[in-house]
Amino acid sequence: MVLRLPVFLALLAALLLQGCTSWGPAPERAKREAIIETALGQVGRPYRYGGDSPDGFDCSGLVEYSYAEAGIKVPHNTSALRGSGSHIDLDDARPGDLLFYRFDRSPSSLHVAIYLGHGKMVHAPAHGKQVSVIHTDDNPWPGRFLGAVRVLR
Helix, strand or coil: CCCCHHHHHHHHHHHHHCCHHHHCCHHHHHHHHHHHHHHHCCCCCEECCCCEECCEECHHHHHHHHHHHCCCCCCCCHHHHHCCCEEECHHHCCCCCEEEEECCCCCCCEEEEEEEECCEEEECCCCCCECEEEECCCCCCHHHEEEEEECCC
């Protein structure tokens, strides 16, 4: 299900107004806001392996699309994304930073989400699901967290 415009705008406003100082310097803030606005606009879109458009997204496709809409080119590959920025602590993450998780014990089985702030993230979870906003503490993600990456500087 795709969010209706008033619900989307309310969620976006809440995210933008809360903790404004955590967004970083002013030039960076506009890019972060664009990334978040684009990603939230995809909530309800279907998961599609290899997808990088509103027709369907996989996790790295959602990141690639959201960043591209903000004028930032990033790879459509979770391993490459993980190496595309500075590794940071989750406590230092800002909206628009990337969060990485593992699906299983394999270090090459990666999942990426876009941090929204206040313990929330937006991601394209898996086949049969839709782009969604969840809390970073929602199962099964806490025990699978690998780290956060800041692409924007």
